[in-house]
Amino acid sequence: MCGIAGLYLKNDKLHSELGSLLSQMLVVLTDRGPDSTGFAIYGSGSPKDGKVTLRAEDHGRLKAAVAAVEKQFGAVRPVYRSSHAVISISPEMIPALQAFVAAQADGAEIVGHGARMEIYKEVGLPAKVSERFGLARMTGTHAIGHTRMATESAVTTRGAHPFSTGPDQCLVHNGSLSNHNALRRELKRNGIAFATDNDSEVAAGYLSWCMQEGATLKQALTRGLSDLDGFYTFVVGTESGFAVLRDPIACKPAVMAETDDYVAFGSEYRALAVLPGIEAARVFEPEPARVYVWER
């Protein structure tokens, strides 16, 4: 099943409410995904200062991993939130950091990096996970969240969405892909790294690869219509963009609302009902096989 909530703000005055609104939307979607919850939030930051979200099974391992990183790379100004830490490191050091964490940091992993994106995900109900990370107090320009009901793989944090396979890029998925194994092999040959065997991560990797090759977000998703086989409703975030794509049969639900202040996505209208000014919003269902992109 799974639930998706996305919010892309057009009015700067709402930036301070981003986390609070997303958190309310996710809680409504508990029925669709009680197993795990995750979200990506695009907050403060600049391209000069790289931002990396690290995750570990427990706080001890997380602190040890950050200490090891600081020993190797110097001060990274960690901000801890429960099982996650956001560290600052110059963007050109990211590949070295990725290699270091993969090889050295016992029990810790990188869940995302970029100029502004932070990713948090954990097993548990949306209300608990939101509370744990303090989502309601987070601010920013746009955010994407996911509540997972695991149907094809185990209930683990690693299987939780969003998946990030490129800088400031993230994807959440409701559905299942049928050609992910073949596509994963192909993408690996092209240098895209995967952390899990999850089908949704392959979709994320595919889009990252297309964009790495020069495609815009819109072009990447349009190509995805031919190359990704299966059922999907995707919501994708980049540093400046927010996109939605449904498979040609539109198996998985999607409702959107747009006002002068925001564009919002919900798996069900109920999740949008918490938003300010929703009564006057243009509420519509994204059409199958049509790429929707909003860019700042």
Next chain:
Amino acid sequence: MSGNAEMPAYDLSTSALRDLNAKLHALPSNTNETHWTVVNPGGKHALACGLDKPITVEIGGHVGYYCAGMNELATVIVNGNAGVGVAENMMSGTVHVKGDASQAAGATGRGGLLVIDGNASARCGISMKGIDIVVKGSIGPMSAFMAQSGNLVVLGDAGEALGDSIYEARLFVRGNVASLGTDCTAKEMGPDDRAVLAEVLARADLAGVSTDDFKLYGSARRLYHFHVDNVDSY
């Protein structure tokens, strides 16, 4: 018992949906509480499902999945959009959605009238079995899939694969049809078809709409029986 109709009001932001549905189900056939008003539906699912008394339920706002499902005798008015499966398996009565409807509107409906003022998305009237559906806007792809009987009237356009694997049922479309599904074909509109269309339009308060502007689609009946020439395909 007084002859005056009573008009109970129900606020779903403060009262439980399950209580509302239970109250509606418990009404006797001769109830005086014939006009119910529901506010703040907030997209909740299964609102006013399984009604079987001749009452009117008017909902102020957007509703979630399966609103007015299995409806019998009742009139349900949605002053907003409806989620997946509005009026699914309706037996009789009327359901009127003043906004848009999501997928599978009127699915498997056996009777009654479903009117959608806006658009309906994919699979509108899937497996319809006698229901009349009037959509003032357009309908999405794969509508009337495996339709068995009833009438689907669309004032706008129809998406791809209209009437795929249709058994029977009349599909009247005023606008463009993106494509017809397997075994669905354009048909000559005879006087009987025209009378049926006029009658359905009138019931939807659209008596002023000319039947001349519609095209009729239905079953080519080529899938009814196994065809020996296809034996190699199996």
